[in-house]
Amino acid sequence: MIHAIIASLHPRQALHRVLRMASTSSRAHGTLADKVALVTASTEGIGFAIARRLGQDGAHVVLSSRKQANVDRAVAELQKENLSVSGLVCHVGKAEDRQRLIDAALERHGGIDILVSNAAVNPFFGSTLDATEDVWDKILDINVKATALLVKLVVPHMEKRGGGSIVIVSSIAAYSPFPGLGPYNVSKTALLGLTRTLAPELAPSNIRINSLAPGLIRTKFSSALWQDKSNENKMLETMRIQRIGVPSDCSGMVSFLCSADANYITGETMVVGGGAPSRL
């Protein structure tokens, strides 16, 4: 029957139909088949690579960031790859935006299985004690508080599904502070504490929570650390794998943590850092 339909189509239509069927069936068989995933700060860099990978592994992905134009571009790029992706504006520091993200997922897909909390800011470079109260407030609000409040919003919906998986994007700086980024380093260490604290609280609801600690990954966010060649060389000296990472180096680990293969892993932090020193 399917072969007969395809045979009746114009060759180009037939090719599109076959590609769509192939993508649908691989989606149905992926490790995250039909899971609904929210990824914050996902219109570029690490978040975008994570959104793409979760989509490739079968999830329906709702991506987001602060700017509509970025959301539109990212959604268009991933939809062109035949992935089940939609998006909306969500500034994670705004309570109404966080709620809208949840509502959109429920409206579009009827539930939530996965949250990847990836947003972070760093408006400061210098000696830690020179950071103003405003700097501390901004960094802790966006990087830590917004993450905890987003987790609070998704948990009741994960409970309705019988469980879920949460991944918080921290940083290798949580273990091994980057010079000049004191408040940011502290916020990333706090996320490891949040992960550890929530793991036992969420386990009875069959919700796992883990962190990802990327090393130096080549993105706009980290450009101050590698744009200058001498800085880049200094960073490379600390790495066993002699290159700066790319966003896709991080995405497989996140997909794994969200999948049933990681069913016995919670409260952990996975370092993806090219062998740069992190912990014992």
Ligand SMILES: NC(=O)c1ccc[n+]([C@@H]2O[C@H](COP(=O)([O-])OP(=O)(O)OC[C@H]3O[C@@H](n4cnc5c(N)ncnc54)[C@H](OP(=O)(O)O)[C@@H]3O)[C@@H](O)[C@H]2O)c1
């Ligand atoms: N790159 C690294 O070396 C590295 C290392 C360790 C950890 N990390 C962590 O990885 C995460 C992603 O960083 P990245 O390097 O991939 O950054 P990036 O490439 O610069 O991308 C940042 C993304 O965040 C969005 N964004 C910024 N502020 C936001 C907010 N308040 N609410 C929602 N979205 C926001 C941006 O889009 P809009 O402008 O449209 O909002 C963009 O999509 C961060 O948590 C960072 O701390 C990065």
